[in-house]
Amino acid sequence: MAPFRIGVIGAGGGRGRGWARHVKSWEMPVGSDTTELSAIADIDELALNRAAEQLGCKAYKDYMDMLDKENLNLVIIATPHYTHAPMSIAAAERKIHVLCEKPMCINLEQADAMKAAVEKYKVMLAVGFQHRFNPIYVALKRAIEAGDIGEIFQINMIYHWWRAENYFLNSTRVPENKDLDWEGWKGHWLTEGGSCIFNQHIHFLDIFQWLSPSPIKSVYATSRVAKHTFIEADDNTNAIVEFKNGAMGLIQAGVAYQHGKEEEFGIYGTEGQIISRRGMRGTLGIPKLFDDRRKPSARAKRSMLSYMPKKLGDLTKLMYKSMLDAIATGDASKIAVDVNEGRKSVELSRAMLLSQTRKQKIEFPYKDTAGEYPELVHTYEDKDLK
Template sequence: MPVKVGVVGAGIFGENHLNAFRQLSYLGVAELTAVSEVNEQRAQWVEETYGCLVYRDYNEMFEKAGIDAVTVVTPDHLHRPIMLAAAAAGKHVLVEKPLDVTIEGCREMVDAAKKANVLLQVDFHKRFDPDHIALERRVAAGEFGKVLYGAVCMEDTIEVPSEWLRRWAPSSSPAWFLGVHFYDLVRWVIKSNAKTVFAKGHKGLLRDEHGVDTWDAINATVEFENGAVFTFDTSWILPKSFEAIVNQEIRLVGTKGMWEIDSQYRGSRSCVEGEGMRTWNNNFKREDVDKRGRKIFRGYGIESIEDFAYNVQALQQGATIEKLKGTYPDGEDGLEVTKIGVAVHESISTGMPVNIAP
C-alpha cells in the first residue's frame, strides 16, 4: 500500500514536495493524497496541476483526508503548530528546515513525536548530496585524521528575501534560511555538537533600500565539542546577476588531509541570449522523464523528501523508529541545529561568545 501523504504549504518549495510524492506514486511507494494551502491562487494551481484535494484548514485535512503522513512546508516560524497538530493526529511528519526557530519549540516537537510514536524528520537535504556523502564517509573512515577546522559559505541572490519571501523574510535571517543547512551538515560530517558560537551580523541593504527589515549577512564562528572550529558565512544579498540563485561551498582540514567542495558550481555552465552566464548544480535538482515519458525530477533536493516516504513505508512494513534512528535527520538533529541558530542571533545582539548548553 502506498503511503498517503498530505502536504501543508504549496509555495515555492512546496512544489518540490508535490513533485516528489507525485513521482513516488508511479512506483507505488507514496500517494499525494491531499494538500493544505491558505493562499487561494496557490490552492487553485495545486488543484489544476496535481488534481488532488486542497484543504484551506490543515486540521480538517488531518481529520478527513485519510493520510498517514504530513510534510510541513510553511514559512520557518510557522512549522511548530502544524507539526504539533499532525503528531496529535497520529501522522508521521517531515518538517522543512529549520525545525523551529526556538529551542523550546523544537523540544516540544521532539516530545510530541515521541509521545505519539510518530516519525519526525527534518529536511536537511545537504546530507543527501553525493559529494557531501563522500565527505562524511571519508571523514568517518579517518582519512583526514582529526578534523581541525573548516569553512562554509552559503549565499542567495537578493531577490530571495526582497521578492520571493518578502512577506516573511523579516521573521527569518541568512542563518535561519541558509546557515541551518550547513550547521547540520558539519555536525553530521564531524559527529560532534556545537559548543561555543561567536557571530556578527550586517543590516542595512535589505532594510534601507528594499524595505525588508532583516539581516543582510551573518558570519559565525562555531567551536564544536570535539575541538573543530568552522566558520559559516551566510548572506542573501548577492546581485541578481550572479550566475545562480545560490552560491555554496564547504572546505574541511584535518591532521591528515583536506577537502574542498564547491557545492554550487559542479563544472556545468551555460550562456544563452537574454540569460547571461549561468552555472548549474544538477546534483540538486534536474528534470528528466521516466521510461513511460512522465516528467520526473532527480537530485538530492527531491531524494531527501522521498526518503521520508521510504521511512514511513518501512515503518508500515514493520520497522521501528528506534531501528531507523541515525539513517535520516531527525527531530534531535533539528533541535541541535536550532541551538546553533539561537546562539548565533544571541551572540550578534550581545556582541559576546555564547556557550551552548548540552
C-alpha cells in the same frame, strides 16, 4: 495494494506546489502500500483551487480540517517557518508522520515541543535537508570518519549568495499579523526566525555540524543588515565556532552578495585537507577520498586531486524515499535528519543570533529565550559606523 495517504500543506506556494507534484508523480511503495496524494491545503484559496484542479485531489483552506478528515499516513509541511512547529505538533497528535521543510522551527522551545510530541505519539519526523544526500558531502563525511585526513582542526563554511528586494517583499503575507512593516513573512524575526542563517544557509549549517569532528562547545557571532535596508533580520553573518575536541570553525553566510555565488567548505586535518566548492567538486590533498578512483602513483599522492560526481541525482527524491523506507520498516534510523538532528541546526542558528543579541560568546548547551532577537546594525544607514 492500499493507498499510503499523503497530504501537503502549503501546496499553493512554490516549494509546496513542487512537493505536491512530486508526490503525485513519484508513486512509491511503502511496505505493501503505494503512495497517493490525497489532499492539499493552503490559505491562498485561488492558488489552492488551481493546484487541486491540476493535481486531481481534495483541497482544504484550513489544514486542521485536512488533518482531521483525510486519514493521512504522512503530511508534508512546506509553509512559512513560524508555522512549522504548530503544524508538526498537530499532525503528531493525530498520529500522522511528518516531513517538514527546513528549518524545523525557529527556536529551541519549539524544537523541544516537537520532539516531545513525536515521542509521545510515536510518529516519525524528517526535516527537509536534502543536501545530506549530495554525494560530495557523503564522501566528505566518510573520509572524516575514516580518519583519511587525520585529526580535524579547522572547518570553514563560506556561503555568499544574493537575494533581491522582491524576494522579501513578495513573500506570502502573514494574515494574522497586520502590524508588520510589510505583509510578507520573510525578513521578520517572528515569522522567518532569521534571514540568511535560518532560510537559505541553514542547509549548510546542517552540513557544517554534520561534518564537524565533535560537538560544538561555543559560538561567537556578529550579524548585520548589509544590503537590504528595509528588513530587520540578518542578511550577513560571521561566526567563530569552538568544538569540544579543540577544533575551530569559521562561518560566513549572507544573501547580500550581488556578484554571483561563492560556496565553499574547507576541512583541514593533520594529514591533509578537503575543499568542496559549490557542493559539486571536491579538491583534496590525499588520494583516499573516493572509491571510484584508480590507485594513484606515489607522485600523485603528493598532488591535489579533484573529483566531480558523475551524477548528483535528485536529492529531494532520495530524501523522500528515505522517509518512506523508515515508515515502512519502522526504523527511524533511516531518516537522514530526524527531530534530534533537525534541532542541531536550529541550536546553531539561534546561538549565532543570541551571540549578536547578548554581545557575548554562547556556550553550549544554553538556554534559549523565544522571541529574543538582536536589533541589527544597518551598515549603510547607521551614522555611528565609521
